[in-house]
Amino acid sequence: MRNSPHEAAIPNPALKPFEILIGEWKTIGTHPYFLGATFHGHTSFKWMEGGAFMIMHSEVDEEGIPGGIAILGSDADTGEYFMLYFDERKVSRKLDVSFSNNTLKWWRNVSGFSQRFTWTISDDGDTIVSKGELSRDNITWENDLELTFNRIK
DSSP: OOOSSSTTOSOOGGGGGGGGGOEEEEEEEEOTTSTTOOEEEEEEEEEEGGGTEEEEEEEESSTTSOOEEEEEEEETTTTEEEEEEEETTOOEEEEEEEEETTEEEEEEOOTTOEEEEEEEEOTTSSEEEEEEEEESSSSOOEEEEEEEEEEOO
16 A cells, blocks of 8 residues: 555555545536436545545546645544545535444535535445535525445455
């Protein structure tokens, strides 16, 4: 797993639960702002720096949904997880992350535009159902991007 000569390029034990995501995924989904459209894409998860971090690359074949890159990491002292996200629109965000019982969540609570996503991973680890929501006032939540991920074997 080591891909760097740096001594800290080793597996981060706090990220072990995320191991189920490693691999290539075919995605299909919908977005309420694009009525009748079905989005197809690809997402990959790989260890970065020998497992110190995880990197996600996501692409959607149709216009309207940006491709992005995210890096997942942890804070060992607090037991928290975080995601740093950047996409082709030059949007960058820091999100909080939780993962337990095959449910991965990430969220961002910011005045004017908050988001939250819940991913439910099948028991066999080969399918993920993702539901996104957004809020412009942190009170009312509306549906956002919904995707189903199928592992490419």
